[in-house]
Amino acid sequence: MATEHKISASSRKDEGKGASRRLRRAASIPAIVYGGKSAPQSIQLEHEKTWLASQNEWFYSSILDLDLDGKVQKVLLRDMQRHPYKQIIMHLDFQRVDENQAIRVSVPLHFLNEEKSPAGKAADVIVLHELNDVEVTCLPKDLPEFIEIDLSALTVGDIVHLSDLKLPKGVELPELKLGKEHDVAIVIAKHGTEDVEEAVEAPAAEVPAAKVAKKDEEKK
The missing domain is CATH 2.40.240.10 (Ribosomal Protein L25; Chain P)
Structure with missing residues (x-):
């Protein structure tokens, strides 16, 4: 309660x-x-x-x-x-609020024991919180003030999805009823170098450079 x-x-x-x-x-x-x-x-x-x-x-x-x-x-x-x-x-x-009618409310997520987890202790691992709250449906008497997520076992490469949440009795996630593609990630643990490597590999500068060269040719 x-x-x-x-x-x-x-x-x-x-x-x-x-x-x-x-x-x-x-x-x-x-x-x-x-x-x-x-x-x-x-x-x-x-x-x-x-x-x-x-x-x-x-x-x-x-x-x-x-x-x-x-x-x-x-x-x-x-x-x-x-x-x-x-x-x-x-x-x-x-x-x-009608006590006898289900309500739809965004409830905050509380992340527990992240710093004690293998991912939290590793210097080269980043733990991303993709969501800070989730929308639930329930009767007013069943509405939780927050939902806890225990991350004590989180390791690099782990992904916590909506379907992994432990919900109180009488509480549902309407998003999951829309299909598997809506079972989005809540927490992701990955190496901190991944973003840097992706940025180096991506040929982002080639397109702007080509446009500049084209404009220079047009001016001539």
Whole structure:
């Protein structure tokens, strides 16, 4: 069972860009909660408390207990708009969660024991994390906050695929239902010299040089 995470909000009646600007000046965040059997509702949250919550991984991938005017409802964060260069959250979208309906959520991956593995200990081996999160489907009660990958046995040449993940009960990877070609790599351990050798062997400079020579001939 995932840990409960509570955030507080209050309803608001003023809408539009002007109202949103006033809220931000008052250190609040305009937001909306939608979905389920209820109509979409405009809400507002305290910026400082929400900003601190947003520094945690669970804020983006866990079911949140949204305390709205004293009544708690289960929601998922579906969108966050940030200021382009200031540490300001501009807007949030929350979706109500039905306990009896499956949800589709991106869950972070936690890589364990990489430094203890043969690949992690080798000086000439690079361990690449091709994915940092995966999309899962499950009932809300089964949603994990993260999925762990034990890399303690990882050696050079090993590839960890989606199908290698050990999923909690009731959790599925919808990507795997699309075919074997969607069983993509999550972790790759390879020699660090491979990229250098490939770069040396690739005749990348021949094409530009030929184009330059051709242009010189045209000028003559």
